[in-house]
Amino acid sequence: MMGEKMKKTTNIFFDIMMYSIIFLLVFPLLNLVIWSFAKNWPWPYLLPQELGLRGILHLLGPSSRALKNLLFSIYLSMVVTIITLLLSIPAAKALGVYKFRGKEFFKILILAPIIVPPVAVALGIHLTFIRLGLANTFWGVVLVHLIPCLPYGIRILTNVFEIIGESMEMQARVLGATPWQTFTYVTLPLIAPGLVSAGSLVFIVSFSQYFLTFLIGGGRVITFAMMMFPYIQSGDRMMASVYSLVFVAATLVVLILMEKVIKSYYGAKNYFYL
Incomplete structure (x- = not known):
């Protein structure tokens, strides 16, 4: 009892x-x-x-270009997410599997972009991008978004590689699989849940960037976050609420679609999905 x-x-x-x-x-x-x-x-x-209905009519009106900028922001953040994951996988595997001198130092160093305030380094980055011709360009904004996104992607995937190790990969190589076959048929299915988690967080970080986008984009690369923040700062609660709801809804829809696409892909390939 x-x-x-x-x-x-x-x-x-x-x-x-x-x-x-x-x-x-x-x-x-x-x-x-x-x-x-x-x-x-x-x-x-x-x-x-x-x-x-002022907020809704403004959002849907062609003069605001809000929906066009929303699609552009999703596209930009997806590009940032893909590049971040491609760079994070080898870096995370090195930190999570291999042993080398200064490993713990590099683990801490990777977190520097999210520890150091972006204002402290943004102006220097801007001057460098001006010299390289990347300021006020799409790819300049993509590259500057990688700075706050890479620490999250590498850190999450490092934990994944620490858990799974490399025993499965070594068995595949012993059985005659090539490095590419091992990566495609063994490593990717094992780290798929980590890719979903890292990709989701990276997308949110990139999609919500305002200051770095404004500085490097120079007003020519306009994202949805740049359109939303002025209404929040000005105190226009109706407009700020409408943009915030669309912001939240778009993020949730993209993340759900990302997870479903990855699950269906690995399901179609008969991969083992954790």
């Missing part, structure tokens, strides 16, 4: 925790939904006194 009571108490506790977390996640979004239509919402009223 005591065991059943303890079990019920534990279940109730976990249910309360789960519903509390869901509430904390959903409530801000509900607040954004209300503010997206709130034309007049003075204190102390619990509900808006006037409703309007």
Whole structure:
């Protein structure tokens, strides 16, 4: 009897925790939904006194170019994500599998771009990009986005390689597989969950970049985040809420599609998916 009571108490506790977390996640979004239509919402009223569609009409209007910039931002962040993962895989494997002098130092050094404030190095990067002809260009923005994104990609995949090791790869090589076959049919399926996690986080980091995009893009490369932040800073809550909802929705849709594409790909190839 005591065991059943303890079990019920534990279940109730976990249910309360789960519903509390869901509430904390959903409530801000509900607040954004209300503010997206709130034309007049003075204190102390619990509900808006006037409703309007100014934010929605502006977002969907051709003059705002919001949807076009949204698609461009998704494309840019996907390019950054792919390049980041391609660079992170060999670096993470070296840090996670191999032993060499100064390994722990390099693990810490990789985190430097997210420890050092970007303002401290952004101006120097901008001057270098001007000399190289990368300022105010798409590829210049892609390269500068790699700076805050690479630490996340390398760190997550390093943990994955530390867990899986290289025993499966060595067995494949002993059985006659080429390096490319080993990487394609053994390594990639094993690190697929890590790729999904790293790619999701990298996409979010790139998609939400404002300062680096503004500095290196020079106003010529305009992303959705650059369109959203001025409304947040100006205090236009209706417009800021509309843009924020689209920002959150676009991020969730892209991440869900990324996960489904990877799962379906490995499922079609009959790979072992962790």
